[in-house]
Amino acid sequence: MRPLFCAVIVGAVAGVPARLSAEPASLAPQELARELDASLACELFGGGKLGGSAAALAPRASDATFLRRAWLDIVGDIPTPEHVIAFTLDSSADKRQRAVRALLADPQYGLNWARYWRDVILYRRIEERALIAANALEADLAQRLNDNIPWNRIAREFITATGDVRDNGVTAIIMAQEGRTEETTAETARIFLGMQFQCAQCHDHPYDRWKREQFHELAAFFPRIGVRPVQSATRRSFQVLASDRQFRIAKSDDGNRPMPEHMMPDLDDPAAPGTEMQPKFFLTGAKLPTGSLDHERREALAQWLTENEWFAVALVNRIWAELVGEGFYEPVDDIGPDRQARAPATLKLLADGFRASGHDVKWIIETICATEAYQRESRPRDEGPDRVPLAANTPQPLRADQLYNALLSALDATDEEPQRGQARAAYVGRGGSRRMQFGAIFGYDPSEPRDAIAASIPQALALMNSPTIAKALRADKPGMLASLLADIPSDDELTAELYLRMLSRQPTADELARACAYIAEVGDRAAAVEDLAWALVNSAEFRYRR
Amino acid sequence: MNRRLQHHAHISVHRGRVVARRDFLKQSAALGAAAGFWNLTEVIGASADELRSRGMACILLWMQGGPSQFETFSPKPGHAHGGETRAIATSVPGIEVAENLPCLAKQMNELAVIRSMTSKEGNHQRATYLLHHGYLPMASVKHPTLGANVADQFGAAGELPSFVQIGGRLPNSGGGGLLGVERDPLILQSASRPPQDTTPLVKADRFARRLELLDALQGDFAAAGGAQVVADQQKLVKRAADMIHSPQMEAFSLDREPEKVRAAYGPGEFAAGCLMARRLVERGVTFVEVSSRGWDTHQNNFELVRNLCGQIDRPAAQLIADLKQRGMLEKTLVIWMGEFGRTPQINPRGGRDHFPRAFSVALAGGGVRGGQVIGATNDAGTEVADRPVTVADLFRSVYHALGIDPDHENTSGIGRPIKLVDGGEVVQELFG
Numbered sequence: 001m002r003p004l005f006c007a008v009i010v011g012a013v014a015g016v017p018a019r020l021s022a023e024p025a026s027l028a029p030q031e032l033a034r035e036l037d038a039s040l041a042c043e044l045f046g047g048g049k050l051g052g053s054a055a056a057l058a059p060r061a062s063d064a065t066f067l068r069r070a071w072l073d074i075v076g077d078i079p080t081p082e083h084v085i086a087f088t089l090d091s092s093a094d095k096r097q098r099a100v101r102a103l104l105a106d107p108q109y110g111l112n113w114a115r116y117w118r119d120v121i122l123y124r125r126i127e128e129r130a131l132i133a134a135n136a137l138e139a140d141l142a143q144r145l146n147d148n149i150p151w152n153r154i155a156r157e158f159i160t161a162t163g164d165v166r167d168n169g170v171t172a173i174i175m176a177q178e179g180r181t182e183e184t185t186a187e188t189a190r191i192f193l194g195m196q197f198q199c200a201q202c203h204d205h206p207y208d209r210w211k212r213e214q215f216h217e218l219a220a221f222f223p224r225i226g227v228r229p230v231q232s233a234t235r236r237s238f239q240v241l242a243s244d245r246q247f248r249i250a251k252s253d254d255g256n257r258p259m260p261e262h263m264m265p266d267l268d269d270p271a272a273p274g275t276e277m278q279p280k281f282f283l284t285g286a287k288l289p290t291g292s293l294d295h296e297r298r299e300a301l302a303q304w305l306t307e308n309e310w311f312a313v314a315l316v317n318r319i320w321a322e323l324v325g326e327g328f329y330e331p332v333d334d335i336g337p338d339r340q341a342r343a344p345a346t347l348k349l350l351a352d353g354f355r356a357s358g359h360d361v362k363w364i365i366e367t368i369c370a371t372e373a374y375q376r377e378s379r380p381r382d383e384g385p386d387r388v389p390l391a392a393n394t395p396q397p398l399r400a401d402q403l404y405n406a407l408l409s410a411l412d413a414t415d416e417e418p419q420r421g422q423a424r425a426a427y428v429g430r431g432g433s434r435r436m437q438f439g440a441i442f443g444y445d446p447s448e449p450r451d452a453i454a455a456s457i458p459q460a461l462a463l464m465n466s467p468t469i470a471k472a473l474r475a476d477k478p479g480m481l482a483s484l485l486a487d488i489p490s491d492d493e494l495t496a497e498l499y500l501r502m503l504s505r506q507p508t509a510d511e512l513a514r515a516c517a518y519i520a521e522v523g524d525r526a527a528a529v530e531d532l533a534w535a536l537v538n539s540a541e542f543r544y545r546r
Numbered sequence: 547m548n549r550r551l552q553h554h555a556h557i558s559v560h561r562g563r564v565v566a567r568r569d570f571l572k573q574s575a576a577l578g579a580a581a582g583f584w585n586l587t588e589v590i591g592a593s594a595d596e597l598r599s600r601g602m603a604c605i606l607l608w609m610q611g612g613p614s615q616f617e618t619f620s621p622k623p624g625h626a627h628g629g630e631t632r633a634i635a636t637s638v639p640g641i642e643v644a645e646n647l648p649c650l651a652k653q654m655n656e657l658a659v660i661r662s663m664t665s666k667e668g669n670h671q672r673a674t675y676l677l678h679h680g681y682l683p684m685a686s687v688k689h690p691t692l693g694a695n696v697a698d699q700f701g702a703a704g705e706l707p708s709f710v711q712i713g714g715r716l717p718n719s720g721g722g723g724l725l726g727v728e729r730d731p732l733i734l735q736s737a738s739r740p741p742q743d744t745t746p747l748v749k750a751d752r753f754a755r756r757l758e759l760l761d762a763l764q765g766d767f768a769a770a771g772g773a774q775v776v777a778d779q780q781k782l783v784k785r786a787a788d789m790i791h792s793p794q795m796e797a798f799s800l801d802r803e804p805e806k807v808r809a810a811y812g813p814g815e816f817a818a819g820c821l822m823a824r825r826l827v828e829r830g831v832t833f834v835e836v837s838s839r840g841w842d843t844h845q846n847n848f849e850l851v852r853n854l855c856g857q858i859d860r861p862a863a864q865l866i867a868d869l870k871q872r873g874m875l876e877k878t879l880v881i882w883m884g885e886f887g888r889t890p891q892i893n894p895r896g897g898r899d900h901f902p903r904a905f906s907v908a909l910a911g912g913g914v915r916g917g918q919v920i921g922a923t924n925d926a927g928t929e930v931a932d933r934p935v936t937v938a939d940l941f942r943s944v945y946h947a948l949g950i951d952p953d954h955e956n957t958s959g960i961g962r963p964i965k966l967v968d969g970g971e972v973v974q975e976l977f978g
Contacts, residue, residue, distance in 0.1 A: 058771075124686075126672075126683035126684065128717035176685075183684070183685050190686075198684075198685070331959055331960065377771065378770065380774050395767075395771055397775075444727070449959070452726070452959070454726045455778065455782050457707060457728070457732070457785060458730075458742070458743070460782045461742070461786050461789075461790065464787070465745075465746065465747055466742075467747065470748075508766050511765075514762050514763060515763070518762075522755070531756045535760040538760055539767070540764060540772055540776045541767035541772065544775055
C-alpha cells in the first residue's frame with residue numbers, strides 16, 4: 001500500500017511546478033492542504049526516511065480546541081462562550097474553514113500579526129530608543145496585513161524605508177539597528193530570508209557556505225542609510241535617512257551615518273579604511289556597480305531578495321512553525337541551503353503555493369489552518385527519541401498580546417486608551433500603557449524556539465497576585481463574576497460558564513465535580529467562585545493554546 | 547535544548563556538577579602552581595554549589611550618565627582641566643580623591659581605584675550596554691548581563707530572586723538574555739516600596755486553598771499534551787507563592803533595620819538602595835545593582851556632581867563599612883562605575899562631555915586588595931599614561947574575584963558559544 005501511496009504523492013509533487021507555470025492562478029487552500037497532508041504522510045509517516053506510522057499521528061482536535069486555537073493564532077484572542085457554543089453546535093462540514101475565513105477578515109487579524117512582527121523586529125533592537133517606533137510599526141503593518149498587501153511588497157517597503165520612525169512604521173528594522181549598515185544587513189537577511197548571515201561579518205561562516213566577502217557585499221546595499229534624531233523642540237523622534245551626497249569621512253564614524261560605499265574592515269588592522277565592497281546579492285550573484293544611488297541599491301536588493309525562493313520558504317516556514325508549533329526548519333531564522341529541512345518536499349509545495357498565490361499571507365494562513373497537521377490534537381515536543389516530527393500540533397505559550405487580550409476577554413475588562421508620551425515612558429521604565437507594562441513582563445522574542453521560552457516569577461506573580469487582576473476577579477463589586485453569580489443559581493452551570501469563558505471549553509465531568517465540591521466545601525459561594533476563576537486564570541491551560 | 551522550568555533545577559545542578567568535575571581535573575594541576583597565591587578565590591570555574599557555599603556576592607553601584615572622574619576618583623587640582631575641584635587626603639597616605647567624596651576617602655583602605663579605564667564607546671546606550679555585559683550590543687546575540695551571568699553561575703538563592711535591580715529599569719542594562727527570563731533581574735522601582743505584586747492579597751489559608759484547587763484542576767490539559775507545561779507551571783506557581791510568603795521577604799522592608807543603622811546610611815533613595823542591597827546579600831541574593839541617575843553633566847558639572855556625590859558618598863562608604871563590620875566584605879565585591887567618564891576640557895556651559903578614553907572605576911571587597919590606585923592618566927587627564935584597563939580586563943577581573951570562570955561559554959540560540967568575557971586579562975594588581 002504505502003509505496004503506491006507515496007508514488008502517487010511524488011507524482012503530485014512533481015506535477016505542481018508544471019501546473020503553476022501553465023496556470024498562474026493559485027490553488028484553493030483546501031486543495032493544497034490535502035496535498036500537504038498527503039505529502040507529509042509520505043515523507044514522515046508513511047515509511048519515509050524519518051520513520052513512524054499513521055498510528056503515531058495525533059487525532060483531530062475537538063471543535064472547542066480548534067476554535068480557541070484558531071482564534072488565538074489568527075486574531076490573538078479567545079472566543080466568547082457564545083462563539084464556542086455556536087461553533088460546537090454547528091453541524092456543517094465546512095465550519096472550520098468558514099471560521100478561519102471569518103477570522104482572517106476581522107481587523108484583529110492584522111493587528112495580531114503586526115504585533116507578532118513588531119516583536120520579531122524589536123526584540124533584536126540594539127537600541128532601546130527603537131521602541132519609539134513600536135506604535136507606528138504596529139498600526140502600519142496591521143493596515144497592510146488587513147488589506148492583504150502581498151508579502152513581497154511589504155518586504156520591499158521595509159527594505160527601502162525612509163522617514164520619521166513615528167510616522168512610518170516600515171522604518172522599524174533600520175531604526176532597531178540604529179541605521180548601522182552591517183546590523184541592518186544581518187537583520188534584513190534574518191527576517192526576510194531566515195538566514196543568520198552575520199557570523200560572516202568577521203569570518204567565513206563556520207557551518208554554512210557563506211564567505212565573509214559575501215556578507216559585506218550584501219552590506220554594500222545599505223551604506224547610505226542612517227538614523228538621526230528629529231530636530232524639533234516639541235517632537236521626540238528619529239528619522240531614517242538616506243544620502244547620496246559626497247561625504248566627508250565622519251570624524252568618528254561608528255557605523256550609523258550614511259557613507260558613500262561600504263568598506264569591509266581589515267581584520268588585521270581595524271584602523272585601516274578597509275576594502276570597498278560592490279553591492280552583490282549572495283544567493284544569485286546579481287550585482288550593482290559601486291557609486292549606485294541609495295534608492296537604486298535598496299530597490300534592487302528588494303527586488304532580488306523577494307524574487308528568491310528562500311524569501312517564500314522563510315515566510316511559510318515561520319508561519320507554519322507558529323501555527324503547527326513545529327517548523328520544517330528550526331530555529332525559524334536559521335535556515336538555508338546548508339540546513340536539513342524536515343519534509344522538504346512538503347515545504348516546497350507550501351512555498352511554491354505561496355509564490356503562486358502572489359505572496360498572499362491570508363491565503364497561506366488559511367491553507368495551513370486547513371491541513372490535518374494543524375487540526376490535530378497537541379502533544380509535547382519532548383516525547384523522546386521515537387517521536388515523529390509534525391505528527392501533532394504543539395502547545396504554544398501565548399505571546400504577551402495574546403495573553404493580555406485573553407485576560408481582557410475572560411474577565412470582561414476593558415483596556416485603557418494609551419496616552420501621549422507612553423511609548424517613551426515604557427522604555428525608560430516608568431509606566432507606559434497597561435498593555436506595554438504587561439508586555440514587559442510576559443513578552444518574548446517570537447523567533448526563539450518555543451520550548452526555550454521559560455516562564456518567570458514576575459509573570460506568575462502578575463497573574464496570581466496583582467491588584468489589577470484581583471480587582472477584576474472580585475465578586476462583591478459590579479463586574480463579570482457578580483453578574484454570573486446573580487444570573488446563574490446552579491453551581492454546575494456557573495462552573496461550565498466559567499470554563500467556557502476562560503478556557504473556551506466545557507469542563508470535564510471530573511472538573512465539574514471537583515469545582516462543585518469546592519464551592520460546597522467553602523460555603524461562601526461568592527468567595528469560592530472567585531477562587532475558581534482565579535485558579536482558571538492561573539492554570540497552565542490559560543497561558544497556552546493547546 | 548529544553549530550558550523549561552522543571553529541567554532548570556536539574557540542568558543547573560547537573561551543569562554545576564559536570565563543570566565542577568571537569569574543571570576540577572583541569573585545575574588540579576594548575577592549582578598546585580597557584581596554591582597560596584590567591585586567598586579566597588583561587589579556584590576558577592567552581593560549581594554553583596561550591597560558589598554558593600562560599601557565599602560570594604556582588605553589589606554594583608551604577609552611576610547612570612557617566613560620572614566625572616575629575617570630580618570623584620581622579621582629581622587634577624594642579625591642572626586647568628581639573629577645574630575648581632580640590633583633592634583631599636584619604637585614609638591611605640599618598641592617595642587623594644576629590645573633595646566631593648569625604649566618606650569614601652575614609653574607606654580608601656578598602657578601595658582599589660582604577661584610574662586608567664579605557665574604552666571607545668561614548669554613546670550612552672551602547673556604553674551602558676558595554677559596561678553591563680562586557681560586549682557591545684548585537685542583534686544576533688542576546689548577551690546575558692553581568693548580574694544574570696553571576697546569578698546563573700551561582701544558581702538559585704533560596705526563596706528570593708538571585709538578581710535584584712534597585713532604582714527602576716535601566717535602559718540597555720540588559721537581563722537574562724540567552725539564559726532566559728528566569729535570569730532577568732527582579733526590578734524595584736524604589737527601595738522604599740516592596741517589589742511589584744509581592745504583597746499577598748488574600749489571607750494565607752485562602753491562598754493555600756486556591757493553590758490546592760489550581761492543582762486539582764490541571765489534569766485535563768496535562769493529559770492532553772500539556773503534562774510538562776502543567777508541571778512547570780505548578781513549580782513556578784509554588785516558587786512564586788513561597789517567595790511572597792517567605793519570611794525572607796522582610797529583606798525588602800527597611801523599617802526592620804534599627805534606626806541607628808538606617809541613619810548611618812544617610813537619607814535618600816540611593817542610601818535606601820545600598821542598605822537594601824546589604825539586607826539582600828545577607829539573605830543569599832547574589833547580585834544587586836543600585837543605580838543613581840543624573841551623572842550626564844553637560845552643563846554646570848561642578849555643582850551637579852557635588853550634589854550627586856552628596857547623595858552617594860555616605861551610603862556607598864557606609865555600605866562598605868557595614869559589610870566589613872558584619873564580616874561580609876571579604877565575600878562581597880562592591881563595584882562603583884558608570885558607562886564612561888567625562889571630558890578633561892570644561893565646555894562653555896561649565897559642563898563636561900562624554901569621554902570613554904580615560905575614566906575611573908572603584909572596587910572594594912570580594913578579595914580585592916584595598917588601599918591602592920591602579921593605573922594613571924597624564925597630568926591633563928586626556929590619556930591613560932600608565933596601565934590601561936579595558937572593559938574586558940575589568941569584567942574578567944570581576945568574574946575572577948567572584949570565583950567564576952570568565953571563559954565559561956554560554957550557547958546562543960543558534961549554537962554559537964559565547965564566552966562570559968571575550969579576551970582581556972585579569973588585573974592582577976587588584977588581588978595581589
